[in-house]
Amino acid sequence: MLRIGITGGIGSGKSVVCRLFQTLGAPVYDSDARAKWVMSHDLQLRDELTAAFGPETFDNQGQLNRTYLARVAFQDPAQLARLNALVHPHVGRDFAGWAAAQEAEGHAYILKEAALLYESGAYQQLSRIITVFAPQAIRQARVLRRDPHRTPEDILIIIGKQMSEEEKLERADYVVYNDDEQLLLPQVLRLDAEFRA
Ligand SMILES: CC(C)(COP(=O)(O)OP(=O)(O)OC[C@H]1O[C@@H](n2cnc3c(N)ncnc32)[C@H](O)[C@@H]1O)[C@@H](O)C(=O)NCCC(=O)NCCS
Numbered sequence: 001m002l003r004i005g006i007t008g009g010i011g012s013g014k015s016v017v018c019r020l021f022q023t024l025g026a027p028v029y030d031s032d033a034r035a036k037w038v039m040s041h042d043l044q045l046r047d048e049l050t051a052a053f054g055p056e057t058f059d060n061q062g063q064l065n066r067t068y069l070a071r072v073a074f075q076d077p078a079q080l081a082r083l084n085a086l087v088h089p090h091v092g093r094d095f096a097g098w099a100a101a102q103e104a105e106g107h108a109y110i111l112k113e114a115a116l117l118y119e120s121g122a123y124q125q126l127s128r129i130i131t132v133f134a135p136q137a138i139r140q141a142r143v144l145r146r147d148p149h150r151t152p153e154d155i156l157i158i159i160g161k162q163m164s165e166e167e168k169l170e171r172a173d174y175v176v177y178n179d180d181e182q183l184l185l186p187q188v189l190r191l192d193a194e195f196r197a
């Protein structure tokens with residue numbers, strides 16, 4: 001079974017591309033969603049997060065306070081490194097378990113979607129990597145529409161925490177262009193056929 005990573009900067013369209021792969025029957029692991037699930041449900045990690053970032057990390061209902069954590073982590077490189085170091089190993093283990101279950105079901109390939117495949121070292125668990133590419137101005141406009149609570153400055157700060165698109169393009173095995181010029185579906189169909197061959 002091929003383990004395919006799919007990455008790209010904030011707002012590049014990873015989730016949209018993954019939805020197309022899903023409609024073709026490919027199982028998709030959503031690292032962002034799983035990271036938040038593990039942060040909320042793993043009791044040891046909850047304690048470690050509270051010890052690192054204070055009691056505000058979880059609200060009165062015990063829910064992860066994403067707004068607080070985003071403010072703390074995205075403003076301060078040391079805090080972001082701390083958060084990544086606590087969370088990423090859990091996601092790596094969670095993915096390994098999920099991938100083994102998919103393999104037992106006989107899938108030809110699976111996808112792991114993550115904004116930080118290279119930065120987190122997760123690429124080492126993967127056979128090949130797809131980068132979804134869109135120019136920065138398009139990504140900013142998409143995220144402003146999708147996340148009304150984020151300002152243009154918030155988005156620029158997050159972009160500054162991610163590997164440059166140039167480097168991701170250079171390192172990728174495949175590129176999907178989501179630049180409002182090329183159609184997505186033919187690109188996804190080509191890759192799906194290659195992964196099943
Ligand atoms: C800080 C958190 C709580 C903010 O949550 P929030 O819902 O506001 O934002 P969301 O998760 O949608 O992130 C917005 C975008 O920021 C980018 N991003 C997320 N985490 C990181 C990070 N650690 N470094 C750089 N960019 C990141 C992604 O492009 C993402 O889509 C959350 O991003 C988080 O827990 N991050 C740490 C875990 C992580 O690294 N997740 C990403 C892949 S595993």
Ligand SMILES: Nc1ncnc2c1ncn2[C@@H]1O[C@H](COP(=O)(O)OP(=O)(O)OP(=O)(O)O)[C@@H](O)[C@H]1O
Pocket residue numbers: 008009010011012013014015016017032115142143145146178180
């Ligand atoms: N080709 C497209 N045409 C129109 N809207 C698009 C297109 N691709 C993505 N979008 C929209 O842009 C926004 C960002 O896309 P998406 O959530 O897939 O990006 P992402 O790479 O997963 O981002 P993040 O790293 O922030 O999770 C979404 O609201 C999505 O619906």
